[in-house]
Amino acid sequence: MSRRLQVAVLAVLSAVALACEGEAGSAPGEPNEPPRDDLPGSMAALGDSITAGYGTCGPPLSCLRNSWSTGFDDDVNSHYRRIRTGNAAMTDNAHNFAEPGARAADLRGQADEAVGVNAAYVTVLIGANDACRPSLEAMTPVADFRKQVDAALGRLKDGLPDAEVLVASVPDVYRLWETGHTDERAVAAWNHGICPSMLANPASVADADRDRRRAVDTRIEDYNRELRRACRAYGERCRDDEGAVHRVRFTLDLVNHLDFFHPNVAGQAAIAEKTYPY
Template identity: 40%
Template sequence: MRGSTARSRRGIARAAVATLTAALVVAGTAGCDEKGSTGAGGSKSTPKPAPTPAWNTRPASIASLGDSITRGFNACSPLSDCPEASWATGTKVDSLAGRLLPSPAAHSWNYAKTGARMSDLPGQLTKALPHRPELVTVLMGANDACRADVADMTSPAQYRAEFEVAMKELRRTLPKTQVYVASVPDLKRLWAEGRADPLGKQVWKLARICPSMLKESDAVDTASEARRGQVEQRVAAYNAVLKDVCAKDRLCRYDGAVNDFRFTEAELSQWDWFHPSKEGQRALAAMAYRKVTERSPAA
């Protein structure tokens, strides 16, 4: 009799545990339905990230920032800016603005300045922001390396800080504006190409164009080669900065093709054999157009 009673109690206990367990499971499931799904261990699932904004391959307006290259210096006449020949906004060449915009003169602005360095980029951007451009182009860094001496070159850390300041201000004011960042040209390549022209070398000397790279242009001694190597390395460091900072922005495209481009005599100004000629400006425009209109650019 007692054994039968004990077995009965154990059966009742097991049934109670099973019922309680089932109730807890149902309650837990109901709680998930009301408060959001949970993963293993009861933690809430991570919300899906916001979708990456689609890159617009046909922006309706452009603001261009940079230095003498973007101002078209020496492209039309000696020692003069010629923004009409600028790769970015020019009307005398097949510029980026001319390729993209139905009315380039009304919807593109060139705030580049001859001699500008990366420290000038935030100020140029401040002038461009009121236009609310859909695309901003940046080509800046040659003057940071082209100093009187290699010791005067902008450090990569300072170059990065100044570029980041400009990008943060752009994103604070215009979060949906796209950015095309051109790499700094290969200054050593420009030296190698231009030094073959005696007149060009005289212009380099008299106008003191990029002395850190171009002074004593015929010298090939160890010290001169080391100096040019330092400039080349600094340009590479600048381009690494541009690529890295741009990669962190979903609406920024960095273009290493500018540094890779092999400028020839026809693409260099006949007045200084260093700045792009109209042909060189057209080449820069073509590179920019390819990058801006790519659906899915290569990394």
């Protein structure tokens, strides 16, 4: 590809990304219901590509407008939209600090950003990238994962003592493999290196591959256990989702058809519906 063509392609992708992400305040309309004084007036989203709405606008890029947490698309009906309906103070006051590829080790820095905007409500969804590594050995050890989550939650508790925090569970990636490993499109996408610890050799039912997948599944269960414990140790201002995201049955209709891994708009809507706490 020529240099000129490369520049042109990057320019188009950048323009699409900006159009996809927009700002939370771009949502049309204003709340029509009486205001509720139990709803927060600002929020921040922490996490990885799931919370960044990756792949939901078409290209393989973040698309914040479709985030289950802070998105403003009608079809997602995010936490932001639901809260804004009851509290107009939320308008233009949602911030998404989630980053594709983020792991628990990156959560502390995102917590700093949430403190910086004085968020009254913070959502956390982390852990998929800690499990989705090139090998089983490269997965984040459970003890390290817990320490990293505790560090982030500790920062929120110190910096935002009055904020409400929601800690969501890690999605069931094993269930996704079960659903898609006989679909030629999913197998072709996964063979490009999507979550290799779980999805490598996706069509194989050899004992070694079965054992590898089960090991990743167990690690995700361990992460979810520690997320619950960390939230409960935080105190009454932290709610865990009681495994709600993990129980979402992600069929291929709920993931994008670029990588057959990340939730599409319908998948984001399902997460929003299952986790909304108010």
